[in-house]
Amino acid sequence: MTRLVLLGPPGAGKGTQAALLAARLQVPAISTGDIFRANVAGRTELGLTVERYLDAGEYVPDSVTNAMVRDRLAQPDAADGFILDGYPRTTEQVRELDGMLAEAGAQLEHVLEITADTDELVRRLVARGRAQGRSDDTEDVIRNRQRVYAEQTAPLVQVYAERGLLRSVDGLGEVAEVTARLVAALEHVVDLREVQLPRTAQDAVSG
Numbered sequence: 001m002t003r004l005v006l007l008g009p010p011g012a013g014k015g016t017q018a019a020l021l022a023a024r025l026q027v028p029a030i031s032t033g034d035i036f037r038a039n040v041a042g043r044t045e046l047g048l049t050v051e052r053y054l055d056a057g058e059y060v061p062d063s064v065t066n067a068m069v070r071d072r073l074a075q076p077d078a079a080d081g082f083i084l085d086g087y088p089r090t091t092e093q094v095r096e097l098d099g100m101l102a103e104a105g106a107q108l109e110h111v112l113e114i115t116a117d118t119d120e121l122v123r124r125l126v127a128r129g130r131a132q133g134r135s136d137d138t139e140d141v142i143r144n145r146q147r148v149y150a151e152q153t154a155p156l157v158q159v160y161a162e163r164g165l166l167r168s169v170d171g172l173g174e175v176a177e178v179t180a181r182l183v184a185a186l187e188h189v190v191d192l193r194e195v196q197l198p199r200t201a202q203d204a205v206s207g
């Protein structure tokens, strides 16, 4: 059972790592950015609503994003765990996610932050824009996305750190290296739990 959130600025490699971790952990990777882009490409009602936000590098309004994620997490494949890539991104979304999970009697287990410095991020996104033609990978929009991340999403690092859920991992290096760091960070959490288990059991026995 893995309920995991991946945090990190645009270009940190969340999408790539989410897919690799999902295959390894046997849970779906859920990317709000991918879902929005698929809806834009498919000219759905949701796509028409969100297109201008994506193109400007602004966040889609919380009400729209939260409803979309609520639907997706209610799908059967997410019942036993998931990796969220790109959600939550605002403190309001954190509250919503807490509520959705509480209603299902579940809670978040891990938050992994992938870090990288701004110059590297911009460089990667400009390269991706050339290779894939993503409409929000132009230099102006990239800078706006970085700004929006710093203002609205970076504070979530502190929120999850205070809950003891956060592990930060360096996003520089080969893809496989970063994956190994993420897996090691997850195992570290598991190890800590194993250390604590016998003590808890003993406490229970000794009353």
Ligand code: ADP
Binding pocket: 009, 010, 011, 032, 033, 034, 036, 053, 054, 055, 057, 058, 059, 060, 061, 065, 085, 086, 087, 088, 089, 090, 093, 136, 145
């Ligand atoms: P990146 O992290 O590379 O910027 P994503 O694919 O995660 O890209 O997201 C692309 C765009 O989709 C964002 O710039 C934003 O417009 C929208 N989006 C994705 N997730 C959210 C979210 N949780 N809240 C609001 N908008 C979102």
